[in-house]
Amino acid sequence: MIKKISVRQLKPGMFVHDMDCGWMEHPFLTGSFKIRSEKDIGQMIAYGIRELYIDSEKGLDASDAPTKKEVETSIARQMEVVFENVKSLDPTSLQEETGRAKIVLVEASKIVGDLMQGARLGRQIEQEQIDPIVSKMSDSILRNKDALLSLCRIKEKDNYTFLHSVSVGALLMCFTRAFDLKPGDMQLVGIGGMLHDIGKTMVPDRILNKAGELTLDEFTTMKMHVLYGQNILSDTPGITQTSFDVVAQHHERYDGSGYPLKLKGSEMSIYGQMASIVDVYDAITSDRCYRKAMDPTVALRKMFEWSKLHFDPGLIQTFVRTIGIYPIGTLVLLESGKIAVVIDQQGRDLTRPLVRAIFDSRKSCYISPEDVDLSKPLGQGGGDRIVSHEAAAKWNIDPHQFI
Ligand SMILES: [Fe+2]
Incomplete structure (x- = not known):
C-alpha cells in the first residue's frame, strides 16, 4: 500500500515509492528505491525533502500514516471549496485571442532566445529589448489569459528553455491579476519571469541538458544559476527590485528548504514567492527528456498538497483559482x-x-x-x-x- 510519511518517520528498510518533490533540478531523479542506511535519510533531508510516499508492500510499514488515496481525497475536497463560485475574469473568448497570442508568443520566444544568446557571449541586457513584448503579453493576458498560457504549454526539446522563460513570465503576469498591485507592476513581474533563468546561460551545457541524474557536484553547479542571474541583472540598467526579486528568489521555498539563501516565509518578497510557485507549476506541466508532463489538474493538486511546506497555502489557493480547476486542454x-x-x-x-x-x-x-x-x-x-x-x-x- 502507498502511504504518505514525513521524512522524520523514514527508516532503513522502508521502500521509497515517490519523493513527492516539486523542484526539478534534483539529484534523485529516480524516485523509487529502498532506504539502506541513516545516511540516505540524512541526504534526503539535506536536499530539502520533507514528506514522501512509501510502498509498505515492498518495505517496512508506517502503520499510522495516511494512504495515498486518503491524501488525494482530502486534497480534492479542500480544492472544491477553493473553487466555489469563482468566475473567470477574461472578457474575450479563447477563439478570438488565440491568433494574436500566437504572434506574441513567437516574438517573445525570439526575444528571450536573443537575450540568452547575448548573455552567453557576455553582452549586457537592455531592458528596452524586453519592455515592448512584455506589454504585448500583458495585453493578451488581460483579454484572455488561456490563449497565451495554453500555447506556452507545448514546448519542444530544442526551445524548452526559451519557452519555459516566456511561460513563467506569462503565468506570473496572470497571477498578478489577483492582487491589487500598483499600475505597471504586472510588467515588472513579467520581466523578472522572462529573465528568471538567465543565469543558466553560465551553466555548462553538459549539466544543463543532462538526461540522467545530476551528481552532487553538478547539482551544486546548477544551483549557481540563481547567483549568476543576479549578477547579470545587477549589470542591467533600469532593472527594478520587483524584477530582481523574481530572479533571486524563484528557487527559495516557504519552509526555508530552497536556495540560495534558504529564506523562510515573509523573508521572501511576494514576487519571489509567486515566482517559486509558477516555476514549479510550469516545469511539472511540461514534457522533459527525463519525465512526462503532469496533466495541469493533477499538477494543481500536487501544488496544493505541497503548499503545507514549500509554498504559502493562501498564495497557492490564489494561484489555483487563477489557473482554474480544469485548465484549457484538460x-x-x-x-x-x-x-x-x-x-x-x-x-x-x-x-x-x-x-x-x-x-x-x-x-x-x-x-x-x-x-x-x-x-x-x-x-x-x-x-x-x-x-x-x-x-x-x-x-x-x-x-x-x-x-
Ligand atoms: Fe531556475
Missing part, C-alpha cells in the same frame, strides 16, 4: 459518459467550463466533436456535468488536437 469525463476537452472558461464558473465532447467512454470510440457549455441547461447547449478529470495518457488522446 480531459474530463462527463455524466453522459462522454470524454471532453476543456476549451474555454471565459466568463463562466470555473467548475462549469465550455468543453468539446470528442469520445464516447461507454462505446470506446471517437464521436463527432460537439461543444457543450456546462454553465447552461439542457436545450441551451449544456445539460451535462463533469464527473472527474481524466488522464490524457489513460485514453491515449492528445487534447491539444481538439482545441
Whole structure:
C-alpha cells in the first residue's frame, strides 16, 4: 500500500515509492528505491525533502500514516471549496485571442532566445529589448489569459528553455491579476519571469541538458544559476527590485528548504514567492527528456498538497483559482459518459467550463466533436456535468488536437 510519511518517520528498510518533490533540478531523479542506511535519510533531508510516499508492500510499514488515496481525497475536497463560485475574469473568448497570442508568443520566444544568446557571449541586457513584448503579453493576458498560457504549454526539446522563460513570465503576469498591485507592476513581474533563468546561460551545457541524474557536484553547479542571474541583472540598467526579486528568489521555498539563501516565509518578497510557485507549476506541466508532463489538474493538486511546506497555502489557493480547476486542454469525463476537452472558461464558473465532447467512454470510440457549455441547461447547449478529470495518457488522446 502507498502511504504518505514525513521524512522524520523514514527508516532503513522502508521502500521509497515517490519523493513527492516539486523542484526539478534534483539529484534523485529516480524516485523509487529502498532506504539502506541513516545516511540516505540524512541526504534526503539535506536536499530539502520533507514528506514522501512509501510502498509498505515492498518495505517496512508506517502503520499510522495516511494512504495515498486518503491524501488525494482530502486534497480534492479542500480544492472544491477553493473553487466555489469563482468566475473567470477574461472578457474575450479563447477563439478570438488565440491568433494574436500566437504572434506574441513567437516574438517573445525570439526575444528571450536573443537575450540568452547575448548573455552567453557576455553582452549586457537592455531592458528596452524586453519592455515592448512584455506589454504585448500583458495585453493578451488581460483579454484572455488561456490563449497565451495554453500555447506556452507545448514546448519542444530544442526551445524548452526559451519557452519555459516566456511561460513563467506569462503565468506570473496572470497571477498578478489577483492582487491589487500598483499600475505597471504586472510588467515588472513579467520581466523578472522572462529573465528568471538567465543565469543558466553560465551553466555548462553538459549539466544543463543532462538526461540522467545530476551528481552532487553538478547539482551544486546548477544551483549557481540563481547567483549568476543576479549578477547579470545587477549589470542591467533600469532593472527594478520587483524584477530582481523574481530572479533571486524563484528557487527559495516557504519552509526555508530552497536556495540560495534558504529564506523562510515573509523573508521572501511576494514576487519571489509567486515566482517559486509558477516555476514549479510550469516545469511539472511540461514534457522533459527525463519525465512526462503532469496533466495541469493533477499538477494543481500536487501544488496544493505541497503548499503545507514549500509554498504559502493562501498564495497557492490564489494561484489555483487563477489557473482554474480544469485548465484549457484538460480531459474530463462527463455524466453522459462522454470524454471532453476543456476549451474555454471565459466568463463562466470555473467548475462549469465550455468543453468539446470528442469520445464516447461507454462505446470506446471517437464521436463527432460537439461543444457543450456546462454553465447552461439542457436545450441551451449544456445539460451535462463533469464527473472527474481524466488522464490524457489513460485514453491515449492528445487534447491539444481538439482545441
Ligand atoms: Fe531556475
